Amino acid sequence: MSMRLGEPRPAEPELLTPGLSAGIGYSIAHHGELLQGVFDDGAGRPRRALVTMPLPGRGSRAVFYPSQSHWGVVGPPGLTKARRAAIYALREFSGHPSPAKGGRVEITSNVPHGIGMGSSTSDVTATIKAVADYHGVPLSREEVGRLAVLAEVASDSVMIDDRVVLFAHRDGVVLETFGHRLPPMVVIGCDTAPGQEVETLGLPPADYTDAEAGQFQVLRGALRRAIATEDVGLLGKVATASSRINQRYLPKPGLEPLIELGARHGGAGVQIAHSGTVAGLIFDPRRPDLDLGGCLQRIAELGFAVTDVIEPAYQQLKQLNQPSQLNQPSPYRQWKPPARLAAS
Amino acid sequence: MSIRGSFSEATDAYQLPRLIRLGPNLYAACFTLMKMVPARFILRRAAEQGMLDAGTVIVETTSGTFGLALAMQAVHMDRRLILVSDPVIDERLYRRLTDLGAVVERVSVEQGRVAGGYQAARLTRLEQIMAELDATFCPWQYSNPDNPRAYSTVAEYFLECLGQIDCIVGPVGSGGSMCGTVRHIRALLPECRAIGVDSHSSILFGHPDGPRELRGMGMSLMPANMDHRIFDQVHWTTPPAAYQATRQLHQRHALFMGPSSGAAYLAARWWADANPDALTVVMMPDEGYRYQDTVYDDDWLRQRGHLKEALPDDPILAADPTRPVGSWMAYDWNRRCYAEVMSAYGGPR
Numbered sequence: 288m289s290m291r292l293g294e295p296r297p298a299e300p301e302l303l304t305p306g307l308s309a310g311i312g313y314s315i316a317h318h319g320e321l322l323q324g325v326f327d328d329g330a331g332r333p334r335r336a337l338v339t340m341p342l343p344g345r346g347s348r349a350v351f352y353p354s355q356s357h358w359g360v361v362g363p364p365g366l367t368k369a370r371r372a373a374i375y376a377l378r379e380f381s382g383h384p385s386p387a388k389g390g391r392v393e394i395t396s397n398v399p400h401g402i403g404m405g406s407s408t409s410d411v412t413a414t415i416k417a418v419a420d421y422h423g424v425p426l427s428r429e430e431v432g433r434l435a436v437l438a439e440v441a442s443d444s445v446m447i448d449d450r451v452v453l454f455a456h457r458d459g460v461v462l463e464t465f466g467h468r469l470p471p472m473v474v475i476g477c478d479t480a481p482g483q484e485v486e487t488l489g490l491p492p493a494d495y496t497d498a499e500a501g502q503f504q505v506l507r508g509a510l511r512r513a514i515a516t517e518d519v520g521l522l523g524k525v526a527t528a529s530s531r532i533n534q535r536y537l538p539k540p541g542l543e544p545l546i547e548l549g550a551r552h553g554g555a556g557v558q559i560a561h562s563g564t565v566a567g568l569i570f571d572p573r574r575p576d577l578d579l580g581g582c583l584q585r586i587a588e589l590g591f592a593v594t595d596v597i598e599p600a601y602q603q604l605k606q607l608n609q610p611s612q613l614n615q616p617s618p619y620r621q622w623k624p625p626a627r628l629a630a631s
Numbered sequence: 632m633s634i635r636g637s638f639s640e641a642t643d644a645y646q647l648p649r650l651i652r653l654g655p656n657l658y659a660a661c662f663t664l665m666k667m668v669p670a671r672f673i674l675r676r677a678a679e680q681g682m683l684d685a686g687t688v689i690v691e692t693t694s695g696t697f698g699l700a701l702a703m704q705a706v707h708m709d710r711r712l713i714l715v716s717d718p719v720i721d722e723r724l725y726r727r728l729t730d731l732g733a734v735v736e737r738v739s740v741e742q743g744r745v746a747g748g749y750q751a752a753r754l755t756r757l758e759q760i761m762a763e764l765d766a767t768f769c770p771w772q773y774s775n776p777d778n779p780r781a782y783s784t785v786a787e788y789f790l791e792c793l794g795q796i797d798c799i800v801g802p803v804g805s806g807g808s809m810c811g812t813v814r815h816i817r818a819l820l821p822e823c824r825a826i827g828v829d830s831h832s833s834i835l836f837g838h839p840d841g842p843r844e845l846r847g848m849g850m851s852l853m854p855a856n857m858d859h860r861i862f863d864q865v866h867w868t869t870p871p872a873a874y875q876a877t878r879q880l881h882q883r884h885a886l887f888m889g890p891s892s893g894a895a896y897l898a899a900r901w902w903a904d905a906n907p908d909a910l911t912v913v914m915m916p917d918e919g920y921r922y923q924d925t926v927y928d929d930d931w932l933r934q935r936g937h938l939k940e941a942l943p944d945d946p947i948l949a950a951d952p953t954r955p956v957g958s959w960m961a962y963d964w965n966r967r968c969y970a971e972v973m974s975a976y977g978g979p980r
Contacts, residue, residue, distance in 0.1 A: 501783035502818035508787030512794050
């Protein structure tokens with residue numbers, strides 16, 4: 288873990304071919320999903336798919352240093368998915384006039400690992416973009432998505448950052464575009480099991496029933512409307528319903544208390560990470576009875592750690608591409624959970 | 632984010648109703664042929680699961696629109712279809728079914744003189760046919776869970792169009808449309824109310840069985856797809872009330888629908904008026920063409936005595952669902968199971 292957040296290690300000269308420039312790529316993280324389930328792909332086939340809750344305040348920056356003398360890719364230890372992503376991306380550019388033979392990947396990230404914020408997807412996405420950047424060939428967002436799924440079996444859709452999509456996260460294809468952006472909303476992110484980590488690859492894919500597939504179909508229709516009409520209340524209901532259905536697969540003990548808590552403070556609903564421990568309370572900033580301060584305090588009293596306050600529609604990607612932000616220590620790391628009320 | 636497209640085949644065009652606003656808080660979901668929703672879903676799913684290969688004959692017992700929907704889908708899928716019906720079947724429907732290539736067997740009046748009436752006699756004949764043929768597929772609309780499941784498409788459409796729905800009103804027969812639609816809506820909106828509209832002398836909600844003139848709703852046998860626990864309230868209508876409401880729907884809103892739609896409209900209008908803050912959707916299962924010589928004929932209505940009494944403004948709020956009062960009545964079912972409600976009244980009479 289310390290490797291990921293610390294300074295990049297100095298370049299290993301023997302792997303670098305002099306005169307070659309490096310490629311740089313960036314990807315935002317995510318805060319779990321607004322909706323996740325199984326959906327018709329339009330050709331009558333059910334596909335597992337999700338709608339990502341983007342987290343523009345966190346992300347990964349990858350630098351790809353090419354090598355013309357060595358095959359293979361060297362990368363930070365522990366980050367095998369990013370290394371594999373670089374290999375797949377290199378394969379993609381094998382027809383390029385001067386493709387890199389191999390290289391080295393360095394990653395700087397402020398995404399916490401193993402709590403459902405997509406640390407590996409943002410590493411993988413940033414790596415693919417870095418390799419593409421070195422070759423001077425822009426990849427489409429969908430191509431990056433396809434390569435990311437190849438590298439890590441299942442990916443959230445952080446690479447598709449210009450619209451809100453229903454993304455088949457095991458096939459790397461977009462099933463539906465809901466709109467250009469999420470409605471203006473505030474999401475209080477928290478970790479429902481501070482200190483625990485979920486190993487994504489160790490999770491069996493959820494075995495949804497026919498009845499649940501029907502429910503997801505209904506939620507998809509409601510989300511379509513919520514995004515088209517900027518209806519945060521409806522979007523919150525969709526997220527809550529999806530979270531509840533998925534309780535059967537990766538249960539979050541704190542879900543019902545969080546739903547109740549949000550409702551008491553003017554919240555619209557609760558979204559979760561389906562492969563992690565984070566959850567987010569969704570608020571409509573236009574609602575007069577909004578009580579973010581009171582809610583933040585109660586979350587602490589429940590024993591959950593607040594991770595981020597997210598405003599996905601307002602944050603500009605431009606600002607996030609500044610690497611200086613990434614070198615700052617993660618606010619999540621500095622944050623200490625308050626003493627439980629029970630102690631008093 | 633998408634453009635309007637074309638339909639892949641005729642039955643595809645029948646899947647979604649038209650949502651039409653009737654009042655400040657009342658919307659009608661008008662189907663051309665609602666039974667097409669489960670018929671198409673069930674047959675296509677059976678084909679996907681390998682239960683409907685080229686030699687398999689589709690068989691079903693029906694005297695109504697479910698048979699028509701099956702016959703249309705069977706044309707697309709190029710499968711043989713045998714329907715077991717009774718002498719009550721509408722002659723024009725019979726001609727349309729046979730034109731679509733379906734074989735329609737009618738049980739006789741004598742065979743219908745058994746407990747359970749024609750419905751029981753048709754089931755007996757259906758079982759004989761299935762025993763005679765090598766490969767058959769029966770959709771079993773009354774017990775197949777794919778019947779209510781098919782309505783996820785309708786629920787998705789409602790939520791995309793309206794976002795919030797506080798009450799759904801609709802006629803009840805197999806239980807498929809109401810149980811299926813409401814259950815799916817409640818995945819997002821658990822508080823959404825459901826009002827079932829039944830016919831007098833239907834056993835669905837506890838009335839004693841008897842002859843029913845009103846078509847398209849009510850049953851003599853309890854369908855397995857019926858989930859009583861979804862209903863908050865039940866209304867029983869009489870033929871005169873349903874027919875007059877059907878005509879009012881046409882006269883006031885220019886909606887040309889069948890009498891089960893009229894019966895549902897009656898209950899929905901009453902509830903929506905009494906609950907102005909609640910967005911209400913009423914299911915309207917078929918159009919008026921089949922009823923032009925009856926419900927839409929003043930002489931026919933007069934001769935049958937259906938115009939003697941004016942349409943009441945309110946239903947009689949019944950204390951006992953098993954006791955018919957002879958006119959439009961309502962009862963708060965409160966999402967209880969059938970046995971629980973019946974046990975309070977000493978069971979169905």
